[in-house]
Amino acid sequence: MLCPYCKEPNTQVIDSRTSEEGSVIRRRRKCPACGGRFTTYEKAALSMPQIIKNNGSVREPFSSEKLRRSMEIALRKRPVKAALVDEAVNSIERQLRLRGEKEVSSKEVGDLVLAELKCLDMVAYIRYGSVYLNFQTLEDFVSLVEQTRKL
Ligand SMILES: [Zn+2]
Structure with a gap:
């Protein structure tokens, strides 16, 4: 400047x-x-952050389309209105923009998605969580469900 x-x-x-x-x-x-x-x-x-994936080896521009699709997969056949999903996507975008950073890790985006899904639908939250948190065993799954129950 x-x-x-x-x-x-x-x-x-x-x-x-x-x-x-x-x-x-x-x-x-x-x-x-x-x-x-x-x-x-x-x-x-102009400053929507780039998303950094896999410990910094891949960068890509933020895509609300992609974000929405990943949430829709988790929300499949769940009784959640499209307008609420739109709101959640907008909210995530807004939070990312407010950070004012050039780059954000895909993990941070995933955390925001989980927080939104937790409000929208518990089944979708657990579905998304099980993929995103890379569950290997049934115990991982059970422990997330149990944590959810305590909330
Ligand atoms: Zn000067």
Whole structure:
């Protein structure tokens, strides 16, 4: 970002915050050349994070389509209205955007999905959890169900 005072091209971000509704990122910047400080407002929509998979070896742009499909698989034949799934997908997107980060791990996305499914439908939550948490044994499954019961 160009310094408005001396045109130095490499300015530093000293503070960064996202507006409440998540649409604008306000950054305080400092110019290392002249010491000038200024503020920029950037559209947060441009900064939807990349998703990092498999301990950093694969990166891909966030896709709400993909997210929705993975949730629909878990919700198959469950009595949950499509509008509620839309809301859950929007909510996950919003939470990711509010972080204002360039990259988010697929595990973090999975945690957000689990939190949404927990509110929507317990069966879908357990289905998604059993795939996402990579269950190997029946005991893994039983222990998730038991944890769910205690909630
Ligand atoms: Zn400057």
